[in-house]
Amino acid sequence: MRKAVSLEFSELHEKVIIELDDSQSPKTVRAIINNLPIKVTVNRWGDELYTDETPVKAGEENAKSVVSLLDVAYWPEGSALCFFYGLTPISKQGKILPYSPVNIIGRIMSKPTANIQEFLKSVEKTHVSNKVPVTLSQL
Template sequence: MEKPDMIIEVGNARWEVALYENPSARALRAALPQTISMDRWGDEFYGRLPARLPDHDEQRDLYEIGEVAFWQPGNAFCIFFGPTPASHGNEPRMASPGVPLGKIVKGDPLMFKNLGLSIGKVSLLPAHEGC
């Protein structure tokens, strides 16, 4: 299993995320901890980050279930757990390309399906604080 860099906490539920090696992921890691609110778009949660991340990294619109990403137009942190309204099938897809940040390595990303249409408090924590 990849070493987690970040913990996503929603109430008593937690997911461990291994962040990718790119400037955006490093900037997010350096900005932890953060607490954000998130809304749902299909099977994606997204929430506005307090500070901007670099967005000059490689971008794509197609993701895997369990990946997390940065969407520059909304300055949003995104969690993918299934298809979105932009999908052409069952794949998670952003409305426009974003920067891949990492992947959930512990915890079932499909559990996000049970969280309703919005989440009032999502904690993004450094992994060493949550372990």
Template sequence: MTDLRVVVDGHELTATWTGENTETREAITDALPLEGDAARWGDELYFRTEIDVPAEDAQAEVPVGTIAYWPQGNAVCLFWGPTPASRGDEPRAASPVNVVAQVEDVSTLSAVDGGATIRIEHA
């Protein structure tokens, strides 16, 4: 079942909530729709939000397709490949993030530049 619709510069993606970090997920759900101009950091896009929740079960290394909240930067992040902090091909955040959702297909994201507009909304 699809929970979220994620639009990145016209590329429409779908995502499902994970069972992790329920406080963060609730804060994001309450703030939907979220939209922002993203910065690109390797194969990660992130944009700042008004959401302010602490680290829950935060982790630095995340699976491909992860949507996470970065407590240190009050930002929502989308990972699809290695970042400058990676030790190989795995996505790795600059500092631990709260994983909240998983994008089903990230194949279109490699063509996206920094400055992309991201919108996350209920599916």
């Protein structure tokens, strides 16, 4: 099952379209859909955006230690969502490494209006620094 959702950055007037895909983590994706909309603050770690704790509770499900560019994942250790726009501080040899294993739940389908680095800086300046929540909701 594939389902399109949006991640809204209200202060930037930006919506990121995400395709949830339950082929790797069906229980996790179902738990996320059942909890929509999810309103939560975000943080930045290198070129990864991740949320504070969400109401979604799921254990490891086919968890991966290496992810691909634009993957969206659920981080069981922190009950958080992760959006991989590039390398993290612990990435090695061009491989994108999350802090600990994550459940892949989908992909980022839309590019930001600015280039990715400008977008991440804007998110950090407006949403991260000011703790302005983002909202993940159905389209």
